[in-house]
Amino acid sequence: MILSNWRIRLxxxxxxxxxVVWLLPLMITGVPISTQPVAEYISxxxxxxxxxxxxxxxxxVQWNPRIRQxxxxxxxAFITALWLWFDVYRPTLLFPLxxxxxxLGEIVNFENGITPQATVFGISTWLWLRAAWSARRNLTSLAxxxxxxxxxxxxxxxxxxxxxxxxxxLPFWLPALYLGFGISALSLARSDERHALAHVRGxxxxxxxxxxxxxxxxxxxxxxxxxxxxLPTPLSKSLNWLGFVVELFIIVLQLSFVAAFILGAQFSNWxxxxxxxxxxxxxxxxxxxxxxxxxxxxxxxxxxxxxxxxLPLWALSALKYVPIVILGLVVILVFFLINRAVxxxxxxxxxEDEGEAGFSAGDMLRKGINQLRNLADxxxxxxxxxxxxxxxxxxxxxxxxxxxxxxxDHPRPKAMPAELYLPVLRGVFTDMDTELERIxxxxxxxxxxxxxxxxxxxxxxxxxxxxxxxAAAKTK
Amino acid sequence: MDFTQLAxxxxxxxxxxxxxxxxxxxxxxxxxxxxxxxxxxDVPGIGxxxxxxAVSRSLDCSFARIQFTPDxxxxxxxxxxxxxxxxxxxxxxxxxIMQQVILADEINRATPRTQSSLLEAMQEGQVTxxxxxxxxxxxxxxxxxxxxxxxxxxxxxxxxxxxxxxxxIEIGYPSxxxxxxxxxxxxxxxxxxxxxxxxxxxDIIALQEQVKGxxxxxxVRQYILKVVRTTREHPAVALGVSPRGSLALFKASQALAxxxxxxxxxxxxxxxxxxxxxxHRVHISPQVRLRGRTPAEVVTEIIDxxxxxxxx
Numbered sequence: 001m002i003l004s005n006w007r008i009r010l011x012x013x014x015x016x017x018x019x020v021v022w023l024l025p026l027m028i029t030g031v032p033i034s035t036q037p038v039a040e041y042i043s044x045x046x047x048x049x050x051x052x053x054x055x056x057x058x059x060x061v062q063w064n065p066r067i068r069q070x071x072x073x074x075x076x077a078f079i080t081a082l083w084l085w086f087d088v089y090r091p092t093l094l095f096p097l098x099x100x101x102x103x104l105g106e107i108v109n110f111e112n113g114i115t116p117q118a119t120v121f122g123i124s125t126w127l128w129l130r131a132a133w134s135a136r137r138n139l140t141s142l143a144x145x146x147x148x149x150x151x152x153x154x155x156x157x158x159x160x161x162x163x164x165x166x167x168x169x170l171p172f173w174l175p176a177l178y179l180g181f182g183i184s185a186l187s188l189a190r191s192d193e194r195h196a197l198a199h200v201r202g203x204x205x206x207x208x209x210x211x212x213x214x215x216x217x218x219x220x221x222x223x224x225x226x227x228x229x230x231l232p233t234p235l236s237k238s239l240n241w242l243g244f245v246v247e248l249f250i251i252v253l254q255l256s257f258v259a260a261f262i263l264g265a266q267f268s269n270w271x272x273x274x275x276x277x278x279x280x281x282x283x284x285x286x287x288x289x290x291x292x293x294x295x296x297x298x299x300x301x302x303x304x305x306x307x308x309x310x311l312p313l314w315a316l317s318a319l320k321y322v323p324i325v326i327l328g329l330v331v332i333l334v335f336f337l338i339n340r341a342v343x344x345x346x347x348x349x350x351x352e353d354e355g356e357a358g359f360s361a362g363d364m365l366r367k368g369i370n371q372l373r374n375l376a377d378x379x380x381x382x383x384x385x386x387x388x389x390x391x392x393x394x395x396x397x398x399x400x401x402x403x404x405x406x407x408x409d410h411p412r413p414k415a416m417p418a419e420l421y422l423p424v425l426r427g428v429f430t431d432m433d434t435e436l437e438r439i440x441x442x443x444x445x446x447x448x449x450x451x452x453x454x455x456x457x458x459x460x461x462x463x464x465x466x467x468x469x470x471a472a473a474k475t476k
Numbered sequence: 477m478d479f480t481q482l483a484x485x486x487x488x489x490x491x492x493x494x495x496x497x498x499x500x501x502x503x504x505x506x507x508x509x510x511x512x513x514x515x516x517x518d519v520p521g522i523g524x525x526x527x528x529x530a531v532s533r534s535l536d537c538s539f540a541r542i543q544f545t546p547d548x549x550x551x552x553x554x555x556x557x558x559x560x561x562x563x564x565x566x567x568x569x570x571x572x573i574m575q576q577v578i579l580a581d582e583i584n585r586a587t588p589r590t591q592s593s594l595l596e597a598m599q600e601g602q603v604t605x606x607x608x609x610x611x612x613x614x615x616x617x618x619x620x621x622x623x624x625x626x627x628x629x630x631x632x633x634x635x636x637x638x639x640x641x642x643x644x645i646e647i648g649y650p651s652x653x654x655x656x657x658x659x660x661x662x663x664x665x666x667x668x669x670x671x672x673x674x675x676x677x678x679d680i681i682a683l684q685e686q687v688k689g690x691x692x693x694x695x696v697r698q699y700i701l702k703v704v705r706t707t708r709e710h711p712a713v714a715l716g717v718s719p720r721g722s723l724a725l726f727k728a729s730q731a732l733a734x735x736x737x738x739x740x741x742x743x744x745x746x747x748x749x750x751x752x753x754x755x756h757r758v759h760i761s762p763q764v765r766l767r768g769r770t771p772a773e774v775v776t777e778i779i780d781x782x783x784x785x786x787x788x
Contacts, residue, residue: 374787377694395787402786414783417743447787449740450693 017181020044025158029165030119051131080124141189176224398443435464479734496654509731512642513618532577536673540572544586550593580620644756690730691740695785715759
């Protein structure tokens with residue numbers, strides 16, 4: 001990623017610069033006491049790039065996977081905590097971390113809407129996951145172009161969110177920055193593809209090409225800024241047609257957040273009560289505190305002092321942190337398990353052959369077109385008539401045999417030919433060697449040899465398939 | 477004689493001399509039927525010369541062995557015109573290349589100029605000396621050998637020349653049981669001396685023509701192209717297989733299908749031959765080579781990744 005050849009490095013940097021633009025509206029609305037948008041954007045960019053660098057370093061040192069996971073979790077906790085302090089609790093001293101328990105409590109406090117702590121926590125998590133997925137990311141020009149289009153929609157959604165929540169508009173330089181980075185990323189991806197096709201990868205480009213590239217990016221960014229600076233009225237008028245889209249986004253956002261708040265408030269009420277027992281004296285933290293918590297704690301301390309057996313004060317104080325620590329560990333464990341499950345699923349998906357692309361409308365359409373094409377090919381080879389029908393039947397029989405074997409946990413790997421799959425089928429359908437050989441060889445003659453199958457042979461094959469199906473039913 | 481008879485007869489005959497290498501014999505027969513040439517890269521004493529001689533004797537073909545050395549001249553390979561003082565005329569003295577089965581031993585020891593003279597003849601099927609063209613006999617097969625362990629003072633074949641060999645074969649060491657058989661069989665005499673021809677030249681030429689008629693349908697053809705094109709797009713590969721390589725794989729698949737008693741090619745034929753036909757044509761990048769990966773591993777990875785055309 002970052003520690004790679006110049007083209008890939010620049011591609012990741014520009015892609016990061018483009019994608020963190022989407023997060024700035026969330027920061028502006030979610031963290032009202034934060035600094036200037038420019039500083040916020042820079043901090044987002046720095047953290048995102050830092051995560052990419054962390055992953056690059058960990059990939060290069062080849063640690064034991066468990067140590068690597070532990071290091072990542074520790075890094076995530078450290079960066080999130082530091083960022084929380086910097087954005088929300090900066091008036092307070094960083095150490096001795098008295099602000100931390102309250103921060104953790106506020107993350108799940110939905111009664112006051114999405115808190116600044118929850119915003120920072122969510123964005124930090126997203127930046128971490130983004131870096132984790134970056135190594136396996138598709139960086140083709142098509143994928144980036146898709147991301148660019150999606151990002152424009154997200155930017156509109158962000159504009160709607162800012163307008164709805166704080167009644168302000170996004171800074172003018174934000175779309176220009178987005179387009180500048182986005183077009184740079186697209187150009188770099190395209191350049192990388194062209195170099196890969198020409199078998200020249202990773203080499204330094206000629207200076208002329210670098211200059212050309214820089215000039216294009218600067219021109220586009222300059223034009224966008226100039227237009228926003230000197231032509232705001234005509235620009236606004238021409239962009240007015242987007243107004244209804246923004247309104248639509250506001251309505252959708254309102255409905256989504258109301259639903260989330262209703263559900264979240266119920267949970268946070270319970271959790272807040274549980275966490276309040278563990279909170280320490282938060283009078284030093286510049287956020288409203290629940291006075292009854294201090295009274296309860298004081299009463300408890302007095303009670304303890306009066307009793308015969310008293311725990312030392314330091315032990316009592318330490319005990320209050322235990323539920324928070326346990327909760328923190330549970331949250332980290334959940335993230336870890338989710339991450340591992342996603343990673344394993346991705347490994348399984350990578351190990352599976354191409355072609356099982358899922359069941360989206362596009363995949364179904366593609367499969368349908370392929371089947372029609374196959375049918376057209378077979379019609380050309382076998383002509384319309386009994387020969388064609390027999391050929392289709394033989395292919396269907398073989399496909400069904402493979403399907404039965406797949407249902408019995410022995411699918412055919414996509415790169416395995418029928419001849420080499422035969423021993424596997426023999427292992428799945430015991431005592432069916434003759435039937436399996438007949439079906440496989442008939443299929444090979446029809447599919448690869450374009451040879452016709454006689455009627456009697458087809459009848460035998462159908463009987464063989466019937467026996468296999470019954471055998472499979474018994475095995476299940 | 478049909479293909480199955482040829483395969484069984486040749487295998488049986490050559491096995492008298494080379495024990496336990498049925499797969500190597502099959503590959504050689506494929507090269508013979510596909511009218512290609514073979515490069516054998518293996519350690520000394522493994523039976524390369526014995527195999528070449530056994531093939532030539534089984535086919536009733538003329539045989540010549542050219543030992544390539546650094547001082548070998550192109551004319552030593554192709555032949556030259558020599559002045560006959562009696563007749564006062566130049567006479568053409570053909571070189572060893574004018575035989576039907578050529579064993580080019582340690583081809584990497586000769587200079588590139590001498591290598592080119594052989595390789596050009598392999599490609600063109602003829603030699604031109606002093607403006608006169610002489611056709612090479614049919615069938616014509618060159619079995620070249622290289623020693624992979626002694627590389628000092630050698631002239632490795634460049635990529636363009638490696639491409640002219642249909643396939644690269646490794647014989648490999650025999651198993652313990654096979655080596656014991658070798659000791660027993662060679663105890664009293666050399667079985668090669670008693671080897672007789674079992675196939676005529678005319679049969680071979682006829683079968684070579686028949687191989688061209690082996691059916692390759694669209695799906696298999698697309699599969700061959702996909703495998704070859706994947707070698708050009710693989711990130712570990714600096715130089716992938718050329719169109720000459722895809723043609724070699726195509727023709728060899730036809731030959732293998734014929735030897736296996738089929739009149740059509742199936743994807744398993746392509747997969748069986750891909751390591752021998754593609755490995756020496758694939759050049760991996762230096763960074764990948766430094767990490768310990770070999771072209772054979774990359775080719776195997778490609779074969780395992782390209783989906784086979786099977787109905788779903």
